[in-house]
Every structure is written in C-alpha cells, then in structure tokens.
Amino acid sequence: MNDIITESLKKASDKAGIPNPTIKLEHPEDPSHGDFSTNVAMMYAKALQMNPKTLAEKVVIEFNKDLPEMVLAAEVAGPGFINIKISDEYFAKEIVKISKVAENFGKIEIDKGKEVMIEYTDPNPFKVFHIGHLMANTIGESISRIVEFSGAKVIRACYQGDVGLHVAKTIWAIFKDGSFKADVEYLGKMYVIGSEKYETDEKAKAEIVGINKKIFERSDSEINKIYDAGRKVSLEYFDAIYKKLGTKFDHFFFESEVADAGVKIVKEFLKQGIFEVSEGATVFPGEKYGEHTRVFINSQGLPTYEAKELGLTATKFKLYPKLAEAIVVTANEQNAYFKVIIAAMKQINPDQASRMKHISHGILRPSSGKMSSRKGNVVSAEELIGEFESLVSEKTKDRDFDSKEKDEINDDVAIAGLKYTILRQAIGGDIIYDPQKAVSFEGDSGPYLQYATVRAQAILSKAGKVVTPKNLPEKVDLLEKLLIRFPEVIERARNEYAPHYIVTYLTDLAAVFNSYYAHNQILDERDPLSPYRISVTKVFAQTMTNGLWVLGIKVPKRM
RNA sequence: GCACCCGUAGUGAAAUGGAUAUCAUGCCGGUCUUCGGAACCGUUGUUGUAGGUUCGAAUCCUACCGGGUGCACCA
Numbered sequence: 001m002n003d004i005i006t007e008s009l010k011k012a013s014d015k016a017g018i019p020n021p022t023i024k025l026e027h028p029e030d031p032s033h034g035d036f037s038t039n040v041a042m043m044y045a046k047a048l049q050m051n052p053k054t055l056a057e058k059v060v061i062e063f064n065k066d067l068p069e070m071v072l073a074a075e076v077a078g079p080g081f082i083n084i085k086i087s088d089e090y091f092a093k094e095i096v097k098i099s100k101v102a103e104n105f106g107k108i109e110i111d112k113g114k115e116v117m118i119e120y121t122d123p124n125p126f127k128v129f130h131i132g133h134l135m136a137n138t139i140g141e142s143i144s145r146i147v148e149f150s151g152a153k154v155i156r157a158c159y160q161g162d163v164g165l166h167v168a169k170t171i172w173a174i175f176k177d178g179s180f181k182a183d184v185e186y187l188g189k190m191y192v193i194g195s196e197k198y199e200t201d202e203k204a205k206a207e208i209v210g211i212n213k214k215i216f217e218r219s220d221s222e223i224n225k226i227y228d229a230g231r232k233v234s235l236e237y238f239d240a241i242y243k244k245l246g247t248k249f250d251h252f253f254f255e256s257e258v259a260d261a262g263v264k265i266v267k268e269f270l271k272q273g274i275f276e277v278s279e280g281a282t283v284f285p286g287e288k289y290g291e292h293t294r295v296f297i298n299s300q301g302l303p304t305y306e307a308k309e310l311g312l313t314a315t316k317f318k319l320y321p322k323l324a325e326a327i328v329v330t331a332n333e334q335n336a337y338f339k340v341i342i343a344a345m346k347q348i349n350p351d352q353a354s355r356m357k358h359i360s361h362g363i364l365r366p367s368s369g370k371m372s373s374r375k376g377n378v379v380s381a382e383e384l385i386g387e388f389e390s391l392v393s394e395k396t397k398d399r400d401f402d403s404k405e406k407d408e409i410n411d412d413v414a415i416a417g418l419k420y421t422i423l424r425q426a427i428g429g430d431i432i433y434d435p436q437k438a439v440s441f442e443g444d445s446g447p448y449l450q451y452a453t454v455r456a457q458a459i460l461s462k463a464g465k466v467v468t469p470k471n472l473p474e475k476v477d478l479l480e481k482l483l484i485r486f487p488e489v490i491e492r493a494r495n496e497y498a499p500h501y502i503v504t505y506l507t508d509l510a511a512v513f514n515s516y517y518a519h520n521q522i523l524d525e526r527d528p529l530s531p532y533r534i535s536v537t538k539v540f541a542q543t544m545t546n547g548l549w550v551l552g553i554k555v556p557k558r559m
Numbered sequence: 560g561c562a563c564c565c566g567u568a569g570u571g572a573a574a575u576g577g578a579u580a581u582c583a584u585g586c587c588g589g590u591c592u593u594c595g596g597a598a599c600c601g602u603u604g605u606u607g608u609a610g611g612u613u614c615g616a617a618u619c620c621u622a623c624c625g626g627g628u629g630c631a632c633c634a
Contacts, residue, residue, distance in 0.1 A: 026575065039577060042614070052614070078578045079614070124634070165633055198633090255634090281632050292562080298632040305634050335563065336629045362564090362627085395597080425572055429565070430627075437571070441597055443583040444572080451597050459594050492575080504573060507582075518590090518599040537594095559597085 002036075002488070004068045005084065009038060012063035016055065018044045027485070031478060034075075034083035042080045052080030091480045092472040092532070098483070099466060099535040102542035106486045106550075110494065111152035115322045118144045118154060120329035121247070124161035125234035126170040128188040129241055131364045132331055134381040135431075138422045139361055140329040141247045141552045142499040149550055150494045155320060159253040159312060160238075162231055164305070168212035169194030171226055172204065180226055182233045188380075209300070216259070216302060241381055245415065246552050251319070253312055259303045262311025265348060266296045266303070274347045289343040292336070296344075309341050310348070317352050325357055327497075332360035332428060359497055362430035364422065388414035391439040392447075401558070409556050416446030416553045423551055424503045444507055446553055449544060452510035453555045456541040459522055459534070466538050469531035479516045480536060482509050486543050490550070499551060506547045513540050 006023045013021045021040050028037045041056035048055065056076040063074050063082070070090035077083050098105050120140020123133045140156075148154045161167075170187055173194035174180050197204035214220040215227060242249065266282055269275055275282050280299030284306070286292045296307040303311070316326055330338070338358040345353035392414045396406060417439055422431060424444065441447045460466070486505070493501040522533040545555050 024575075026577085028578075029574080029581070030578075033578075037578090042577080046614070081578065122634095127634090161634060169633095195633095279631080283631070292630055294630090295632040300632085302632090304632065308634095331628095332564075333628055334634090337634095339563090429572095432571070434571080437584075440584080445583090445597095447597070448583095451595090455595055455598085462594065496575095500573085504582080511582085514598060515600090517594080518596095521594070523594045558595090 001070060001086075001090075001484075005036060005071065008066065008068050008071075009040065009059070009063060009082075011066075013040050013044075013059050015062040016058035017048060018055075018059070028081075028083065031481075033077060033081070035086040035481065036084040037077075037081045038084075039081060041076075041082060045080065056080045056082050086481075088474060088476045089472065091476040091484060094484055095476075095480050095539055096469060096472070096532070096535055099538045100468075102539055105539065105542055106490050106546045107149055107151070108487050108491055108494075109151040110491060111147060111150040111324075114152040114324040115320060116147050116152045116154050116325045116327065117157055117251075117316055117320060117323050118147070118327045118329065119157040119159055119253075119316075120144075121242075122159045122161075122330070123238055124164075124166055125231045125238075126162075126167050126187050127191055127234075128184070128378050129238060129381045130378040131381055131384050134245075134384065134418070135361050135364050135422050136329050136331065137242075137245055137247055138419050138552060139359070139427055139499065141245070142419075142423055142550065143327065143329070143359070143497055145550045145552060146490065146494050146497075146499060146502070149490055149546075152324070155251060155323075156247065156249045157251045157253060157316070158249045160235075160255070161305075162254045163215055163256045163259065165198075165208065165212055166191060166195075167215055167227065167230075168208045169198055170230070171215070171223060172208045172211050173197070174226055174230075180229070182229050184234060184237045187230055187234065213300060213302065244385065244411070246554070253315065255305075255308050255312075258311035258315050259308050260311065261314050262303050262307035262309070263297060265310045265314060266307050269348055274344070284340065284344045286340045286343055289346075291340045291343045294337070294340050306337075306341065306344075310344065313345065313352060313356065314349075317349075317355075323355060326352075326355055327357045327359060329359045329361070332362055334358075335360055357497075359427060361427050364431045364433050385414065385418065388418050388439060392417070395441065396559075405558075409559050412554045412556045413447050413450065413559060416450055416548075417441070418446070419551060419553050420444075420446030420449070420503065423499045424507075426498065426500050447559075449506055449510050449548060450553070450555055450559060452513055453541055453544040453548070454557070454559050455517065456513065456537050456544070457555075457557070459537050460541060463523055463534045463537075466534055467531050469529075469535055471528040472532055473529055477512075477516055477520075477536075479509075479512045479540065482512055483536075483539050483543055486547065493550075502547055502550055506544060506551075509540070509543065509547075 002025055006025050009023050010021060021044060023038055023040055025036050025038055028034060041059055042052045045052035045055050053076060060074050060076055060082055070086050072085040072087045074082055074084045118140055121133050121137040123129045144154045144156050170191040173190035177190060198208050211223060214223050218224055266275055270282055275296060276285055281295045282297035283293050283295050286294060294306050295304050297303055317323060342353055342356060389410055393410045396410060425431060489501055489505045493499055520533060522537055524530045548555055
C-alpha cells in the first residue's frame with residue numbers, strides 16, 4: 001500500500017512541477033489528519049519559489065485525478081501537508097485477508113538470502129554472569145530475532161573470555177585460599193579477592209602475572225586442573241541461564257582459540273608499519289587515525305583483549321565468509337575501544353571492517369553507583385531474575401493453576417517484565433531500575449502485553465473456528481489501522497537496530513485492543529459483525545504473539 | 560586535562576527536522592465486573608540555560624551549566 005501511494009504521489013508531484021521528488025510518507029500523530037501525510041510541498045516550495053500551500057494544492061489536484069484504489073481522499077492541511085485518507089473498506093478487507101495467513105504476519109523479506117552474525121552476552125568463565133550480561137543478552141537476542149524476521153539467516157555467537165588476567169586473578173586467590181570448590185559463587189568471590197590484591201599488592205601482582213603466563217602456556221598441571229574444572233562449571237552455569245532466557249547460540253568463541261590468530265595478524269601488520277613497538281609492547285598508534293593508542297601485545301609477549309578481538313573477527317569471517325554483517329553487542333564503556341579496533345581493522349582488512357557493526361547499551365542499575373565485577377558490588381543475573389520471580393509468584397499465588405503450570409507462568413511473566421524493562425527504551429542509555437516500579441504490572445509492562453494477548457486467545461478458543469465474515473463494518477476502529485502497520489514497524493526496527501519501536505507499537509496496540517474489547521461485544525451470535533470482530537481478534541492475538549516473540553517474550557496460554 | 564554519550568511533566572520513558580510534544584506511573588474523579596477488572600473512561604502536569612541555522616527545532620550548529628563513560632600493557 002505504501003509503495004502504491006508513494007508512487008502516485010511522485011507522479012502527481014512531478015506533474016505539479018516538482019521534478020523527480022523524494023516522497024516521505026508518514027503517519028500523522030493525530031488520526032483525524034488522515035492515515036498518511038507527506039510534506040513534499042513544503043520541502044520543495046522554496047526551491048521552486050512557491051507558497052507551500054499553493055504547491056500542495058497543485059499536487060493534490062493532480063493526485064485526485066488518478067487516485068489509487070484504496071485512497072478515499074487527499075487534502076491540504078496546516079502549513080502545506082498533504083493528508084491522505086484510506087477507505088475503511090480497504091482496512092476491513094486487509095484484516096480478513098491477514099487473518100487467513102496470520103502465522104507469518106509481520107515477516108518481511110528485506111534481508112532474504114543474507115547471512116548475519118550477532119555476537120552478544122559474552123560472559124567470562126570464572127566471573128559472575130551479572131545484569132550487564134543479562135542486558136546484552138536481551139538486546140542481542142531481540143536484534144537476532146528482528147533480523148531473522150526480516151528474512152536473514154542469523155548466526156548467534158557468544159564470545160567468552162576463558163583466558164586472560166581475570167582468570168589468573170581467580171586462580172591466584174584459589175591457591176591462597178587453599179581449597180577449591182567447583183561452584184560459581186565461590187569462583188566469583190575468589191575473583192574479587194584476586195582483583196583487589198592485584199591492584200594493591202605488588203607481590204601478588206607479580207604472582208598473578210606469572211600464573212597468567214602459565215595459563216597461556218598450559219605448562220603447570222596444578223593450574224590446568226583448577227582451570228579446567230572452573231571453566232566447566234562456569235559454562236554449565238551459563239547454559240542454564242541461556243535456557244531460561246530463551247537463547248540458543250550457534251557458535252561459541254573462546255579467547256583461548258582466537259589468541260594465536262590475533263598475534264599472527266598483529267605481527268604481520270607490524271612489518272607493514274600498521275603497528276609499532278613502544279616500551280616493549282606492540283601498539284596501534286590510533287592518533288594517526290583520529291583515535292587513541294592501544295596495546296595489542298603486552299611487553300611479556302601476551303596478546304591483550306585487542307589482539308584477540310582481531311583474531312576473533314578474522315575467525316568469524318573465515319568460518320562464515322558470506323556474512324553481510326558482523327554485529328557485536330557490548331556495554332557502551334567499550335565504545336572508544338571499538339572505535340580503535342575498527343580503525344585498526346580498516347587498515348588490515350577494509351572489506352571486513354565495513355561489515356562490522358558495534359551496538360552498545362548502557363547499564364541497568366538497581367539504585368546507584370557503577371556496577372563492576374572487579375569491585376564486587378554486582379547484582380548477578382540469577383539474583384535479579386529470582387527477585388522478579390518471587391514478586392510475580394506473590395501475585396499469582398491465589399490463582400487456580402497446578403504448581404507446574406504456575407511455575408511456568410511465573411517464569412514467563414517474570415522474564416517478560418525484565419525484558420520489557422530493558423527493551424522499552426532506545427538502546428544506549430542507562431536504565432534506572434527501581435525494583436518496585438520494574439515489577440509493577442500496571443500500564444507499560446511485559447505482563448500487560450501478555451495479559452491482553454491471553455484475553456484475546458481466550459475469546460478465540462471460545463469462538464471455535466474462525467470463519468470468513470460475510471459482513472464488514474462501515475467504519476473501522478483504530479485497532480485495524482494499527483494492526484496493518486506491523487510489518488512497517490518491523491522494518492524500521494530492523495533498519496535502525498531498535499527493538500524499542502516494537503515495544504512502543506505493541507504497547508499502543510494492546511491498549512487500543514483493551515479499549516476495543518471494553519467497547520465492543522466480540523462474541524455475539526445475533527450480531528452479523530461478530531465474525532468480523534473475531535477475525536480482528538485473531539489478527540491481534542497473532543500480531544502480539546509474533547511481536548512478543550521478536551522481543552524474546554513468551555505468551556502463556558493462561559495467566 | 561582531552562574525547563565521546565546524555566539532560567523531555569513529581570517519577571520512568573517516546574517522538575522519521577513537521578501540525579496542539581505522546582505514553583505510562585502518580586494525584587483526583589468515574590465505569591451494566593456477561594467474551595478473563597492484571598481492564599476501561601476522564602482530570603492534572605514537561606523539552607537544562609543562552610544564542611544560531613530553517614518556512615518549521617526536543618531533534619541540526621556554537622557556548623555555558625549539570626550528569627555518565629573512556630583515555631598504554633584489564634576484559
């Protein structure tokens with residue numbers, strides 16, 4: 001529909017004296033202004049030395065001469081907008097059409113045939129899986145699903161730091177502690193101790209650096225034993241969290257696997273002058289490219305995170321050479337770091353560099369202060385999910401469900417509340433998480449969306465079979481108009497890597513449906529419009545289900 | 560010190576350079592509780608400051624004020 005209208009407007013504008021115009025079609029905020037509007041006349045008025053309103057009138061006259069079928073009327077309004085009204089019949093017919101193939105409603109094909117890798121979450125074995133990882137996972141999973149919904153083949157990747165100083169710090173503390181427990185909480189504690197000593201105690205620092213080297217070399221059997229056991233218990237623990245969150249990774253990358261490749265690249269391009277040796281370390285002199293200098297190989301000859309990143313990227317493209325995009329989701333404290341990496345990549349492999357995309361998120365903070373697993377004042381994902389779950393179970397405790405179903409509902413609702421909190425706002429900013437408000441189920445919330453969907457599902461199961469309606473309404477509601485926009489919303493979310501457009505849309509849609517529900521009797525055997533309303537309800541339920549799926553939120557059968 | 564990001568009702572957010580800045584929450588007031596009231600309807604209240612660009616600025620530019628993050632061998 002959008003394309004047809006844009007085309008007609010283009011022709012009309014051309015006839016009205018605007019040669020080859022760019023047409024921007026938008027939905028006016030105020031529905032009384034029509035279903036579409038465009039500002040072509042205002043955009044080109046100045047260049048043509050005309051009054052925008054007069055120009056708009058001319059365009060409308062031309063447009064009216066050959067109206068697309070679904071358009072009812074076009075008129076000039078305000079400072080020179082052209083407002084377009086679509087016939088109610090068109091909307092009603094579209095809804096009926098969609099109701100027959102609702103399962104795929106919203107899927108688009110702009111990425112058909114493309115392969116896209118998205119790397120996200122990236123927790124580190126031996127460290128806590130904290131709420132930052134939870135945030136990255138929620139965002140990365142949603143972007144993955146948006147891209148999938150757009151037709152691409154998505155490869156979900158997770159990159160885990162199984163070597164590096166953080167591991168050495170943990171193992172050092174375990175040696176000092178004298179005992180070893182294969183338990184993530186214990187490992188987390190040891191990491192905090194090792195980290196503190198590294199900063200404050202020169203002797204400890206030297207020992208940790210020594211252990212780090214041995215980890216890389218795998219030269220000490222006692223270290224290897226602790227290392228292997230600790231790595232295993234961490235990874236199993238992460239798997240349990242992914243399951244709960246609904247993520248299935250296609251590929252796990254480990255720092256230990258990409259380190260050598262990274263070192264090789266740095267050494268090769270050191271010869272070509274891209275890297276330099278400075279104070280015993282191999283660095284990338286970022287200042288030459290408007291960035292800052294970073295160390296890629298330290299003075300002990302070990303690769304830093306930077307070199308490993310290069311190795312990782314090279315490995316990704318080696319395994320999947322066709323990748324149209326290699327997206328990486330991280331916290332925004334890594335923004336400057338990634339700029340340097342991409343600047344270096346541009347020198348090493350400009351083609352691959354152009355396919356890299358870094359998306360960063362802010363922090364999810366419980367009350368105040370920066371969260372850091374180094375300082376130990378972290379909220380773990382487990383704690384946060386647990387908190388949500390117990391608040392949800394408080395609300396469902398009087399419901400008449402058996403305990404197994406209730407557990408599932410509590411899980412789905414808690415995760416919905418959490419993911420909604422993260423995805424409702426534009427990616428990048430901090431999310432201030434007030435425990436009380438985040439769990440409140442009133443108004444904007446994941447459970448509100450689930451509830452509206454569940455209500456619609458209940459009606460549908462009572463209605464039985466959805467039949468093709470014989471009667472269509474003369475006037476459609478805002479609900480139908482909104483429903484039809486779903487694929488547009490997906491496309492915009494995909495183009496801007498912005499799940500929050502979908503959240504905003506679904507929240508709007510659920511509110512409009514709840515209002516429709518309150519004002520219309522949907523099931524009524526005597527009402528000839530009832531079959532139509534059932535079709536609308538079906539399209540609504542499926543749009544919500546599909547939209548929530550894209551956000552990584554499940555819809556329970558009952559709640 | 561330098562660089563980047565962010566300042567929108569009491570609170571949390573939205574807004575593709577467009578029309579009267581939207582939504583939720585909060586406060587106050589209301590709704591045949593037949594299809595699931597975790598709902599619906601109404602009232603109240605907002606673009607950090609000062610300039611500039613533009614027919615039009617929350618959005619772009621400059622300065623200032625306030626907050627966050629990052630800047631050499633951590634990840």
